[in-house]
Amino acid sequence: xxxxxxxxxxxxxxxxxxxxxxxxxxxxxxxxxxxxxxxxxxxxxxxxxxxxxxxxxxxxxxxxxxxxxxxxxxxxxxxxxxxxxxxxxxxxxxxxxxxxxxxxxxxxxxxxxxxxxxxxxxxxxxxxxxxxxxxxxxxxxxxxxxxxxxxxxxxxxxxxxxxxxxxxxxxxxxxxxxxxxxxxx
Numbered sequence: 001x002x003x004x005x006x007x008x009x010x011x012x013x014x015x016x017x018x019x020x021x022x023x024x025x026x027x028x029x030x031x032x033x034x035x036x037x038x039x040x041x042x043x044x045x046x047x048x049x050x051x052x053x054x055x056x057x058x059x060x061x062x063x064x065x066x067x068x069x070x071x072x073x074x075x076x077x078x079x080x081x082x083x084x085x086x087x088x089x090x091x092x093x094x095x096x097x098x099x100x101x102x103x104x105x106x107x108x109x110x111x112x113x114x115x116x117x118x119x120x121x122x123x124x125x126x127x128x129x130x131x132x133x134x135x136x137x138x139x140x141x142x143x144x145x146x147x148x149x150x151x152x153x154x155x156x157x158x159x160x161x162x163x164x165x166x167x168x169x170x171x172x173x174x175x176x177x178x179x180x181x182x183x184x185x
Contacts, residue, residue: 008029037080037081037145041145055080136178146160
């Protein structure tokens with residue numbers, strides 16, 4: 001399926017006219033990619049699921065502003081990345097207030113996820129890579145996710161991020177170099 005799929009335009013038009021099934025079809029078509037994008041951007045699958053849902057709710061509310069001449073995938077990817085940035089800002093605020101609590105209160109904040117010993121070796125490696133990707137600066141991380149995970153073209157990634165294709169190429173090179181450097185250590 002191409003990113004400039006005319007079916008997306010038709011579905012968006014029908015959804016805007018009140019056809020819930022059309023919006024459901026758009027969501028089913030793009031939700032996995034937006035989940036991968038959010039998970040890659042923030043590194044937490046549970047939070048990524050919430051962000052994916054928030055992205056589609058926001059997209060539905062703003063559907064009248066969708067430009068049908070552009071790929072729906074690019075539009076929803078931009079919304080998803082914005083939701084990830086919002087999540088990062090909220091997390092920074094929560095982290096600030098978490099340090100203001102007594103240390104005993106901070107015990108409830110710890111991640112209750114599975115320990116590395118409980119996960120299979122391959123799952124550990126995937127988690128490690130996702131965590132490393134999440135630590136990259138946003139300008140490098142977003143390009144890496146869009147180009148390698150979502151397999152967008154350089155032009156599509158440039159559209160989503162609002163930068164030039166050359167900037168996408170440069171940032172992708174830097175992201176890969178930084179990722180290789182961190183994973184080597």
